[in-house]
Amino acid sequence: MRAMVYRGPYKIRVEEKPMPRIEHPNDAIIRVTTAAICGSDLHLYHGMMPDTRIGHTFGHEFIGVVEEVGPSVQNLKRGDRVMVPFNVYCGSCYFCARGLYSNCHNVNPNATAVGGIYGYSHTTGGYDGGQAEFVRVPFADVGPAIIPDWMDSEDAVLLTDALATGYFGAQLGDIVEGDTVVVFGAGPVGLYAAKSAWLMGAGRVIVVDHLEYRLEKARTFAHAETFNFAAYDDIVVEMKRTTDWLGADVVIDAVGAEADGNFLQQVTGTKLKLQGGSPIALNWAIDAARKGGTVSVVGAYGPIFSAVKFGDALNKGLTLRMNQTPVKRQWPRLFSHIQNGFLKPNDIVTHRIPLEDIAEGYHLFSAKLDNCIKTLVIADPS
Amino acid sequence: MSTTPSTPYVANKPKDIPSPEALRARIPGWGADLDPKDRPSYPREVYDPAGTGAHWDYPEEQQSGREGRERSIEHGQLTPVFGTSAPLHGVSGRIRRYAYRYSEGRAAHWLILIGADRVDAWGAHLRSLVSLRPDNPVTETGVLAEGRLHGIASRLGKRRADVNHQWLDPVIVGGPWVVATAGAVLAARVVRRRARR
CATH class of the missing domain: 3.40.50.720 (NAD(P)-binding Rossmann-like Domain)
Known part of the structure; x- marks a missing residue:
């Protein structure tokens, strides 16, 4: 599959990587349709986040279609359109049980101070992110949600972090x-x-x-x-x-x-x-x-x-x-605010780029060129 | 003649706040979340383990990548699930493993990891030079966007506060290459000189 990979500070490229696979019974593999570049991705891009390894794929804001599910997944099936919170979380640890999803203790062996985040270095668990054609999503019964029919795809991807945060x-x-x-x-x-x-x-x-x-x-x-x-x-x-x-x-x-x-x-x-x-x-x-x-x-x-x-x-x-945002706690109310017309999330999107051009997308966002506010990465132009 | 004191010198609240009616008329949705107790993150902690979608008390443990997986010494055990993006390898891997001897509370842990990140990058760049796809600093930095996306116009006359340090970015990216090239040239000259003797 094609995926963005980190090559060192200020350097990224798109290359072939092995397809992600089911590594846990509650994993899902998602075919990414739209991702976004977040301001916090720039901290990785600039080499500021310790334990950001060469070959790591960034991207914690993404939506897509379920490609495959592990044997214990009950709530999702192949073909579902899903939005995935940037938090990787188990739903059952001390912190998740209290709604502190961003502080999950069962998903990040590399640090106790921060939970799991997709595509955000090994300091947040070492999970590859969604600036790729496919991504592994752990605890598929806990984090992802099916995108409502009425919801715009761009609004859905913005709900996975920026708007919720x-x-x-x-x-x-x-x-x-x-x-x-x-x-x-x-x-x-x-x-x-x-x-x-x-x-x-x-x-x-x-x-x-x-x-x-x-x-x-x-x-x-x-x-x-x-x-x-x-x-x-x-x-x-x-x-x-x-x-x-x-x-x-x-x-x-x-x-x-x-x-x-x-x-x-x-x-x-x-x-x-x-x-x-x-x-x-x-x-x-x-x-x-x-x-x-x-x-x-x-x-x-x-x-x-x-x-x-x-x-x-x-x-x-x-x-x-x-705190880091417990994203899914915000969704029901934000869905309602969008439906009521109080919020129009994708009004701030300024750039939409194909995955293959992501190096220029990062530079654009980092250097604040062309009046850039929010850049979406279209992994699947169809 | 004394003037009216500013807000903090008297007890009253600021007087220039518009009325709720005026705000409601101007701002779509103003006050929709007015009650602080009726907001999604209130209270901060809500004990509801049944409401997360988890159908386990403790998740089944992931098996792939478990062997030798590094972890913070502030963890009592390896977490049941973890990422397998880039397992430890080579010199940078040994440095990282050393860093994980220190807790997250120690600066040594993080500073050694950042050092390992640089070693990892330099190693990857060197390996790429003998691969079919060497690193290309022009395409990988995305700097070509400067020409297509109004690099000069985006900065010139805009009173941007970041322009005063952006000139350092090429130094950070290119500096190590310049130093490494100079070192290689110097080493080659020394070898050649010794060979002539």
Whole structure:
């Protein structure tokens, strides 16, 4: 089969790989129809995630058709169209039994701090991802769901991570009616988080980024006020000014490990890999929140230490909330919001590329060319 | 003359928040999830093992790839299911296995793994040079997209904050190749010089 493979930092290619096979009785093999490139895939692409091995196939956002099922699979059959949450999870461990699907303890031998994720290095379990023609999906009775007939395929693939994560990020903020919510990052997750903040009753939603075309999308798609941090000497002061010097009730870090805005943090975090990412957005979030406020973190960081301003977080009495998203918990409500017309996920898709062109797709997304916001990978053009 | 104090210096909440009616009229779905207790991730933990689709108390253990599978020493056992994407191999594999002697709490664990990643990449590049499909830094970096997808126009005059470090990317990609080539040339010269003596 054809699959994207990692060849080292900033280098990937498509090559022939052996077909995935049933390795566990509850496995399924999925023929991928559409995948996506996620902002967090760039951390792997840039060589920031420890234990990213040559030959690994990325891709944790994908949908497809069931090709084969293991002998114990009860809920899926060959030919079903399915959407697969980015979490690999067993459904029965201590954490899964409590709804913490992203923290499953039965799927990742390489680390206890993070659960299993498709195509996200051996640090998250060593599972190949969906930027390929076929992918192995463990625990087929637990994670995947049949795509409803009414659902657009592009909306389905966006539900496997980006939309669910943005919505989850807004929930972690514990937004109450009238709150002022600041979202750092106008990428897919930030746009969805801003949109979701309104559903939860926010009184003001402010999005901060440095890419003007993404801020334009935040204004039109997410009805948000916007600030380009590159236009201000100090974006934290600007956030204080615009909130009448109070600070925001809720701040969402939807950027994660590759935040811009401080050259030293960028170089030590993303170029030299001496931190688990450059925590610029997180530090801004801590400083932009009001005392007693909440900071929600859904931007992804690596497992190594990062230079985070915990002193300010302590002194301000902030609540810090974060996790990888337990995707499937979000789906029933998000399905309803899409059906009601409150959310139109694929409005943010800017590029659709064939699998064979994925190296250029990664560069496009990494270098932010051509007003790129979200890129879908069409594995099966039919 | 004293001005009205800003919000945090008095008890009242900010006054410039639009009314719910105004927001509902402007934002599709505003307030659909207004009740914090009626949101999918509230409460954080909901004990419902029967609701996940799992029909086992403990999953059957995957057999393929079990032998010698590396694991975190913070795990009490090898997990019943795991990925088999790229098993340990060669020099990088030995380095990685060494890294797994350290817990996730130790910087050594992660820094050694990152070192192993680089060794793995260099080994793969060298092996590719004697294969039918050598690595091609032009196609594999996707840099040709710069020409087709407005590389200059996407950056010029856009006040982008990432332009100040993007110049380092080619150094990161090409630097090791330049150093390795220079080293190989130097070594070849030394060998040739000694052979002439």
